[in-house]
Amino acid sequence: MATQQSTAFAFGSFNSFCDQIAMSLCPLVGPNPAIEPTCYSRNIEISRTLIFEPATLVMHIIALIMTAIMIFHIRSKYTAVGRKEIVMFFYIYFVMTIIEFLTVGGIIPTASSVYPWFVAVQTSLTVTAFWCLFLNGFVPFQWTEDGTPLSLWSIRLTSLIMFVITYIVSIATFKNTAGLNSSNPVGLFVLFFVLPLVFTLIYLVLQIILVVNTLDDRWPLGDILLAAFFFTIAQIVNFAVSDKICRVAKHYVDGMFFGTICTLLAVMMVYKYWDSITKEDLEFSVGGKNNMWEIRDPLLSDDAMAAQAHAQAANKPADHRGSVMAHPAYGATGVAAPPMSQQPTQTAFRA
DSSP states (O other): OOOOOOOOOOTTOOHHHHTTSOOTTGGGSSSSSOOOOSSOOOOEEETTEEESOHHHHHHHHHHHHHHHHHHHHHHHOTTOTTHHHHHHHHHHHHHHHHHHHHHHTTSSOTTSTTHHHHHHHHHHHHHHHHHHHHHHTTGGGTSSOTTSHHHHHHHHHHHHHHHHHHHHHHHHHHHTOTTOOTTSOHHHHIIIIIHHHHHHHHHHHHHHHHHHHHOSOOHHHHHHHHHHHHHHHHHHHHHTSHHHHHHHTTTSOOHHHHHHHHHHHHHHHHHHHHHHHOOOOGGGOOTTOOOSEEEEOTTSOHHHHHHHHHHHHHTSOOOOTTSGGGSGGGOTTSOSOOOGGGOOOOEEEEO
16 A cells, blocks of 8 residues: 555645545556545456456446447437537547547556556547637537538637646656656646636536527426536546545545536436527427428529418418419319429428
């Protein structure tokens, strides 16, 4: 057992956090020997391989399944605003969960030469996920039209830049190169803790402004506030009370287990919030929701459509003179259907 250090919080130091929870980067930063949690969950052995945090790994599998379902539903909403932008966040979270599964569970041992590189990927994906969510907070304000190359590539390229920067800082810190030191990882601390907190707060404020100022429905406000609530609880159970949870649970689970659950719930509420502020095309609408689409017949002129509207309001047949309904193909009465090959296809236009 490594000698326990002071648990007092110090800016730029991971010591107090590593004393609470077995984060993947704890063996790579701080004093040598590394700080171990004062209490952690029981390990299990499978095929002569020691597996750490088994209950947490089960939650990671559930998180992967739920994230795959959310990605499927997002991709199915072909006409939803910001669909291509928000799905990037869920892709990053999905890959991050896989890497965390490998590092937290000990499937990649801490003594392995590739362990620091995988932890650097995990750290970089974590920061990139928050950055991507932060950028998605601006999409509903239509700073540029969603789904366009400008909107998509601005998120992709800046997310890639954020990933590369975090990765370089992580590796340099772990390897004590480029002027960075694993015993004083201030730069990595800022990237891993400070920036994600700033990104989350700005995203939250932007969404509250969006709901209050532009939407008639206030229910999405509850979704985004629940996401913030679960995210906050995840940080508390991970970094403040993990040892207490571990002792009460008699080492069967620790704070990481509940932190993973709360993080998943926060991500699910982000999805629920996005789903509640977007609308679907008629083909995919469910439950009689109001939609933002108008069906127009491309073969009817504006005057003919106006005549139809007035006729329906007056409860009398519309006069289609000058419209396609007066064409000989519709017969003398103007009510016979044209051949199937000549029937117009309805087209949905955004109102």
